[in-house]
Amino acid sequence: EAGVAQSPRYKIIEKRQSVAFWCNPISGHATLYWYQQILGQGPKLLIQFQNNGVVDDSQLPKDRFSAERLKGVDSTLKIQPAKLEDSAVYLCASTTPGANVLTFGAGSRLTVL
Amino acid sequence: EDQVTQSPEALRLQEGESSSLNCSYTVSGLRGLFWYRQDPGKGPEFLFTLYSAGEEKEKERLKATLTKKESFLHITAPKPEDSATYLCAVDGSSNTGKLIFGQGTTLQVKP
Numbered sequence: 001e002a003g004v005a006q007s008p009r010y011k012i013i014e015k016r017q018s019v020a021f022w023c024n025p026i027s028g029h030a031t032l033y034w035y036q037q038i039l040g041q042g043p044k045l046l047i048q049f050q051n052n053g054v055v056d057d058s059q060l061p062k063d064r065f066s067a068e069r070l071k072g073v074d075s076t077l078k079i080q081p082a083k084l085e086d087s088a089v090y091l092c093a094s095t096t097p098g099a100n101v102l103t104f105g106a107g108s109r110l111t112v113l
Numbered sequence: 114e115d116q117v118t119q120s121p122e123a124l125r126l127q128e129g130e131s132s133s134l135n136c137s138y139t140v141s142g143l144r145g146l147f148w149y150r151q152d153p154g155k156g157p158e159f160l161f162t163l164y165s166a167g168e169e170k171e172k173e174r175l176k177a178t179l180t181k182k183e184s185f186l187h188i189t190a191p192k193p194e195d196s197a198t199y200l201c202a203v204d205g206s207s208n209t210g211k212l213i214f215g216q217g218t219t220l221q222v223k224p
């Protein structure tokens with residue numbers, strides 16, 4: 001079984017620039033999550049999708065972050081404009097609906113200069 | 114508000130020196146407590162789920178236990194390949210999968 005795919009693995013941008021991250025979940029996993037992991041901290045949920053609908057985006061900074069999952073499969077997380085404090089690893093995870101064991105991708109590491 | 118606190122932040126052991134990692138939690142209604150392992154440059158990898166006080170699970174040199182306020186990850190006779198960051202998380206909301214993570218314990222096992 002293929003795992004959760006994420007790209008790019010690394011991205012360096014200057015503040016106020018924009019960036020986008022892509023995630024392809026495990027085949028058949030209807031539920032998809034984006035977590036933010038700042039260095040030295042545990043992951044924090046940004047947004048949860050079930051199919052192409054948003055279940056929870058209460059911790060997504062909506063003035064600069066956006067996410068979509070148009071066809072209920074892969075997803076894109078965008079940051080515009082980026083701030084220094086957005087430097088982190090952005091983890092995508094997926095699972096089947098109702099299950100709570102998440103499978104994570106390797107993450108996309110963002111550095112904002 | 115649900116909270117998870119892990120201790121210690123870092124732990125250095127000699128190969129074969131057993132120890133325990135602690136995860137203290139406060140949650141209104143526990144729907145599951147999770148242990149994940151995270152290697153540098155990788156995403157968290159699932160180890161265990163515990164659902165009720167008194168429950169225990171084992172995998173190779175790892176054993177996870179759960180009480181009403183905390184969980185322990187016991188590592189027996191660790192090897193260098195057990196070196197990683199161990200993350201504890203709780204699922205305490207009605208939104209299944211919204212995990213609240215602790216900050217992790219970074220374990221280094223020296224040969």
